[in-house]
Amino acid sequence: MISVPRGLVLSLAAMFSAYHVVLGFYSLGQPQTPLPAILAIIVYAVATVVSLWPTSPTRMPVWLAYFNVAVCAILPLLVGSQLDGSVDNGYATWYVAAVGTLMTVTATRRRSGLAWIGAAILVVHTIFWAGPAALVSMGVIGSVVWVAVAVILARALAKAGRDARQYALAEQEATEWQAAQEAHLYERQVRLAQTIRLAAPMLRRIIDQHGELNAEQRQESRYLEAAVRDEIRGRKLLNDAVRDAVMAARRRGAIVTLLDEGSIDDIRGAELESVLNALAVAIDGTMADTIIARTAGDGSATAVTVVGLSSADAKLSAFGQESPEPEVDLWLEIPRDPALVSAPPE
Structure with missing residues (x-):
């Protein structure tokens, strides 16, 4: 089965997350007060580092998944509270892509249900803050699509992994069954050869004498039968x-x-x-x-x-x-x- 190195995936996710942080610092001049935006950047950076920690297990711990959902709720509130939702804020709405990236990571690490909740929080906030039309202009739809793609891929990869393990187990069982059959066949051949070695002389004697055996020969036949x-x-x-x-x-x-x-x-x-x-x-x-x-x-x-x-x-x-x-x-x-x-x- 073809697999992608984990380090490569983590590096790409880290690059995307770092790009959102750069956009956040770049747009600090637009909010009325930059302090909430700086706090949002710090919270997002912490959540990203913890979520992309190299030694973490494949399946994200449930506490971390809930923490990421909380971050998805905090980012729009912190950044959006200092912006005007009725105008185009440009890169100041960096949190939209940041939330999409964080929820994509959460979905990839097999917490798809909580990833959908985080994406839904972003959609609801955007509708109430800037109206339904902003879902397209601010890129919310794109973030939701990324989460959907991550959920589908995570489920497909999980199913492929299960299928691969089942195929490997089936192959192992088939190999063991074949080995057992070959061993049984070999043992039967050995037993048959041993039986022929024991019984063949007496069988030839019975044929030669047309079944007319004396008492001693009959007793010897019984011994051979017991040996078989x-x-x-x-x-x-x-x-x-x-x-x-x-x-x-x-x-x-x-x-x-x-x-x-x-x-x-x-x-x-x-x-x-x-x-x-x-x-x-x-x-x-x-x-x-x-x-x-x-x-x-x-x-x-x-x-x-x-x-x-x-x-x-x-x-x-x-x-x-x-x-x-x-x-x-x-x-x-x-x-x-x-x-x-x-x-x-x-």
């Missing part, structure tokens, strides 16, 4: 060490469940490998019948929680006693910080 489910549900909980540990646990008869709920997506590189290696060690080091590993919730210092459950003693059921609940054989919380990762308890 791990690739879908486990996602980032898997590396080669975890895959080997899970397969070894299943071969000895354990039921292993891996659940990745997305809370460790921000862990990468060596930190993730440290967490996964600790998970593999935990699975290898337990003889539990059921092993559940799942990612912890968002905001938790724990990356993965591992639970191992051992079945109830079958001897108790044989004697007719009520079987107890499964016993917790393993409970491990693997922290997100690699420095805190330790070996699982014996």
Whole structure:
């Protein structure tokens, strides 16, 4: 978006304001008493300096806007009280352009409502002081037009700024969405390649044997099916060490469940490998019948929680006693910080 340097705008406004001050001093000989005109010049200069202060915010403070409106009411009264409204006063009516400039600055700094009030005060004073015809001859209409142009431009620029921010936000969201889609596509490709690597040999064997598998091959197919489910549900909980540990646990008869709920997506590189290696060690080091590993919730210092459950003693059921609940054989919380990762308890 094309923008105009603020310093350039302030300099132009200061030049216009200074020109009105020069006209005010130049015409001091026309008023009956120059003191009110000098006071008006000082008040106008103060209002201009404060309104054009370089470090001030873009939106004018409301107290300053009301002060400018008060200045617009004071200038015509001070200067006009020493002039004859029925004659052409020439440059002595410098305050008309001064009020228009001050209200233009006020409107540009996003106080359009108060700028219109200041312009209206100038119009009303001129009508009562010199008549409706003086609105054209004294340049009041021109001052009002400048205020109107400033209001329109300020609103257009504000709308353009809002639109630019919305477009930038939409572009950022679109970029993030595209990156997420590319990441999902890449992850699907990786998972698909891993699945093919796992299942392809067994699928070829099934085709070659026309589906006639012995008991050992059927069991191996079940293991492969579980491994494929791990690739879908486990996602980032898997590396080669975890895959080997899970397969070894299943071969000895354990039921292993891996659940990745997305809370460790921000862990990468060596930190993730440290967490996964600790998970593999935990699975290898337990003889539990059921092993559940799942990612912890968002905001938790724990990356993965591992639970191992051992079945109830079958001897108790044989004697007719009520079987107890499964016993917790393993409970491990693997922290997100690699420095805190330790070996699982014996």
